[in-house]
Amino acid sequence: MSQDRSRAPRLLGWIGWAGADAIGRLALLTGSTVILSRMLEPRDFGVSALVLTIVAVASVCVGAPFEEALAQRRALRRSHLGAALAVAFLVALGLFLLSIAGGFWLGRAYGEPEMRVLLPVAMLSIFFSGHSDIATALARRLHRFNDVAIATLGGHAIGIALSLAIAFAGGGIWALIAQRLLVVVARAILLQWRLGFLILPRWSIEHLGHIGRFARISFFDRLADNLTYLAFNNVVGALYGVTVLGYVNMAMRLIEPIRGAIVATSHNLAFSYFAGASSDPRRLRDRVEPVVANAAFVIAPLFVGMAAVTPILLPIVAGPGWDGAIDIAIFLAVGAAILLPARLVYTALSASARPEFSLIGSLSGFGATLLLLVVASPLGPVSVGLSRLVGDTFQSALAIGLPARNLAWPRRERFRALLPAWGLSGAMGAIVVGVGFALDGVNRPLALVISVTTGVVCYAVLLAVFARPAFRNLLAIVRPSARIAPSVES
Numbered sequence: 001m002s003q004d005r006s007r008a009p010r011l012l013g014w015i016g017w018a019g020a021d022a023i024g025r026l027a028l029l030t031g032s033t034v035i036l037s038r039m040l041e042p043r044d045f046g047v048s049a050l051v052l053t054i055v056a057v058a059s060v061c062v063g064a065p066f067e068e069a070l071a072q073r074r075a076l077r078r079s080h081l082g083a084a085l086a087v088a089f090l091v092a093l094g095l096f097l098l099s100i101a102g103g104f105w106l107g108r109a110y111g112e113p114e115m116r117v118l119l120p121v122a123m124l125s126i127f128f129s130g131h132s133d134i135a136t137a138l139a140r141r142l143h144r145f146n147d148v149a150i151a152t153l154g155g156h157a158i159g160i161a162l163s164l165a166i167a168f169a170g171g172g173i174w175a176l177i178a179q180r181l182l183v184v185v186a187r188a189i190l191l192q193w194r195l196g197f198l199i200l201p202r203w204s205i206e207h208l209g210h211i212g213r214f215a216r217i218s219f220f221d222r223l224a225d226n227l228t229y230l231a232f233n234n235v236v237g238a239l240y241g242v243t244v245l246g247y248v249n250m251a252m253r254l255i256e257p258i259r260g261a262i263v264a265t266s267h268n269l270a271f272s273y274f275a276g277a278s279s280d281p282r283r284l285r286d287r288v289e290p291v292v293a294n295a296a297f298v299i300a301p302l303f304v305g306m307a308a309v310t311p312i313l314l315p316i317v318a319g320p321g322w323d324g325a326i327d328i329a330i331f332l333a334v335g336a337a338i339l340l341p342a343r344l345v346y347t348a349l350s351a352s353a354r355p356e357f358s359l360i361g362s363l364s365g366f367g368a369t370l371l372l373l374v375v376a377s378p379l380g381p382v383s384v385g386l387s388r389l390v391g392d393t394f395q396s397a398l399a400i401g402l403p404a405r406n407l408a409w410p411r412r413e414r415f416r417a418l419l420p421a422w423g424l425s426g427a428m429g430a431i432v433v434g435v436g437f438a439l440d441g442v443n444r445p446l447a448l449v450i451s452v453t454t455g456v457v458c459y460a461v462l463l464a465v466f467a468r469p470a471f472r473n474l475l476a477i478v479r480p481s482a483r484i485a486p487s488v489e490s
Contacts, residue, residue, distance in 0.1 A: 022258065022261035022262065022265060024153045024156070024157070025152065025153060025156050025257055025261055026257050026258055026261070028156050028157060028160045029156070029160070029253065029257040030254075030257070030317060031160075032160045032163065032164060032179065033250070033253045033254070033317055033318065034317050034318075034319075035164060035167065036164075036167055036175060036176065037250065037317070037318040037319055037322065038319045039167055039175075040167075040172065040173065040175075040176070041246070042242075042243045042246030042247060042250070042321070042322070042324075043242050043243055043246055044172065044173040044176065044246070045176065045245075045246035045249040045250055045253075046237065046241075046242030046243060046244075046245035046246035046248075046249060047110070047112050047114065047115065047118070047173060047242055048118075048173055048176035048177060048249070049233050049245055049246070049248065049249040049252075050106065050110065050115070050233055050234070050237060050242075050245070051106070051115060051118045051119050051122050051177065052122060052176075052177070052180055053230045053233045054099075054102070054106075054119065054123075054230060055119075055122045055123055055125060055126065055180065056230070057230050058095045058099070058123060058126050059125070059126045059129040059130070059184075061091055061095060062088045062091050062092045062095070062126045062127075062129060062130035062133070063084075063088045063129055063130030063131065063132065063133030063134055081134055081137075081138060081199050084134050085130070085131060085134050085199055088130030088131065088133075088134065089127065089130065091130070092126045092127045092130055095123065095126060096120065096123050096124065096126070096127075099119050099120045099123040100120050102119055103115055103116040103117065103118065103119035103120050104116050106119060110237065110242065112242070114173065118173070118174075118177050121177060121181070122177045122180065122181055124181060125180060125181045125184040125185065128184045128185045128187075128188040128189075129184050129188070131188050131192070131199065132184065132187055132188035132191060134199060135188070135191045135192055135195060135199060136148055136191065138195060138197065138199070139191065139195060140268055140271070140272060142195075143272065144194075144195065145268060145269065147191065147194040147195060148191065148268070149265075150190070150194060151187050151190040151191035151194055152187055152191075154186065154187070154190045155183050155184070155185075155186035155187025155188075155190055155191075156183050156186075156187075158182065158183075158186040159178075159179055159180075159181075159182035159183030159184070159185070159186050159187075160179060160182075160183065162178065162182045163175045163176070163178045163179035163182055166178050231366070231370055232369060232370070232373065232387075232388070233245060233248070235370065235373055235374065236248055236373070236384055239373075239377050240381055240384075244324065244381050244384070247322065247324040247325040247328060247381065248325070248328055248384055250314075250318055250322050250325040250329075251314075251325040251326075251328035251329035251332055251385070252332065254306075254310070254313070254314055254317060254318075254325075254329050255303075255306065255329055255332040255333050255336060256332075258302070258303075258306070258336075259303075259332075259336045259340065262299060262302075262336075262340055263340060263343065266295060266299075266340070266343075266344060266347070267343070267344075267347050270291055270295075270344055270347045270348070270351075271347055271350065271351050273287060273291070274287055274288060274291075274347065274348045274351035274352070275351040275352075278351050278352035279352075281352075281405075281407060281408035282408045284348060284351075284352060284407060284408070285407050285408045285409040287348075288344065288345070288348040288407060288409065289409060289413070289417055291344060292341060292342070292344045292345065292414075292417050292418065293417040293418070293420075293421070293470070294470060294473050295341050295344060296341035296417070296418050296420075296421035296422070297420075297421045297424075297463070297467065297470040297473075297474065298474070299336075299337065299340045299341050299421075300337045300338075300341060300421040300422055300425040301337075301421070301424070301425040301428055301429075301455075301459050302337075303333045303334065303336040303337035303340070304333070304334065304337045304425040304426060304428065304429040305425075305428065305429065305432060305452070305455045305459075306333040307329075307330045307331075307333035307334050307337070307429060308428075308429040308430075308432035308433045308436065308451070308455065309432060309436065309448060309451045309452060309455070310326055310329045310330050310333065311326055311330075311436060312436060312439075312444055312447050312448045312451060313448055314326050314329055315444060316444050316445060316448065324381060327381075327382050327385055328381070328382075328384050328385035329385070330385065331384075331385025331386055331388055331389040332385060332388055332389075334389055335388050335389040335391070335392030335393065336392065337422070337425060338389075338392055338393050338396050338422070339365075339392035339393070339395050339396045341418055341421065342395070342396040342399040342400060342418060343361075343395075343396075343399065345399040345400075345402065345407070345414065346358035346361055346399060348407060349402075349407070357402060360398065361395045361398050361399060362395070364394050364395060364398055365391040365392065365394050365395040366391070368387075368390050368391045368394040369387045369388055369390065369391030370387070371387075372386065372387040372390045372391070373387035399414075400414045400415050400418070420466070420467050420470070421467075421470075424459065424462045424463065424466060424467060425459070427458075427462060428455055428458045428459040428462060429455075431454065431455070431458050432451050432454055432455045432458070435450065435451050435454045436451055439451065
């Protein structure tokens, strides 16, 4: 018990840095979107989305599989890190060479000759993303979450500043490509410097064998997740053209920075916490249940609130001409509210060396998303957002419906842990939507401030009335002096 209490200040410190990282990244990415959306056309965002989703899938093949495998291994040696980095560099080299030919094919397929050069240049980032993933695994092992947050935020600050300089110099679409490349390079360098531990490639079949099984399953899990974006963008481009794909990219630029930050932060922190009880299903359940329930009370209202204010917020961020992105962004936000709290169930299973369940969830979401995107195409571009919502909901339902023996946590109790947050967030969102309609014609920034304030106040009141334990837990985070033991309302 004393050990848990001694860890509390450190955990709050990690959460504080993670929050600063998430807020900082959101501010930087939103600021860059405000500027770039007024300098570039939807077509530029559509073309860059096609290129960058291919790069995102390639980056998964390089270092992502090793991050989870190295982070969960009980005995980690320098040779494991070196062997993983050696494979990462070899895979990166092969993918870069393929991207040279792939750029020509992509440019011909979409009638965009620029892609012939855009893809190989963007693909250079995978050499650094592989190193960064392996360094992140080491940081997680050492509980250096602050260093991860600092490197990530610093990388975004440097990369975005340089990409905006390219835009103001007349670089056009190259600013969008450079943003990802420069952010990845800067993050890798900063994280390596913060850790003070030089990771060098060193070939070792023996040490690769130690992490092989977990790395393979983790690879397919992350690959399925990223293939959703790749296939999704290509199907959208084929059905509706690159202009609608530009709207999708704008909607994702509004929602995905927050979603990505929460997924990475919650997974990394929870993984470390859950791993300590991974050998005992009941003890693991005792850790997972309050984390999932309390995380839902924070995550769900954030994204439901974003969905409610998107009709006001997106025109402020993107400027005129982007109305086609509003409905898509709303569906993306609601999907995140449903899925992200439930994803922690997959994190718990991965922490107990069962990553295959996360893979099954990713594959099911991937299939549901693409199936509905095609089937609902007669509805027009609204099917784009609707398909993502269905895919996210499917993954969440699977996390709730997994066999109870894997967590010693019955399905009904899992659903009951999530339902209050979803219900109260939905009620808050409905009130904010109503306020938004009432404010139609009011100055948009003022309407946004009023809507957000209304949402915060309404949600606090709803928590105080219907979920007092969760309300006290949130107050304990805001006011450390009032810190109490976590509890969950049944």
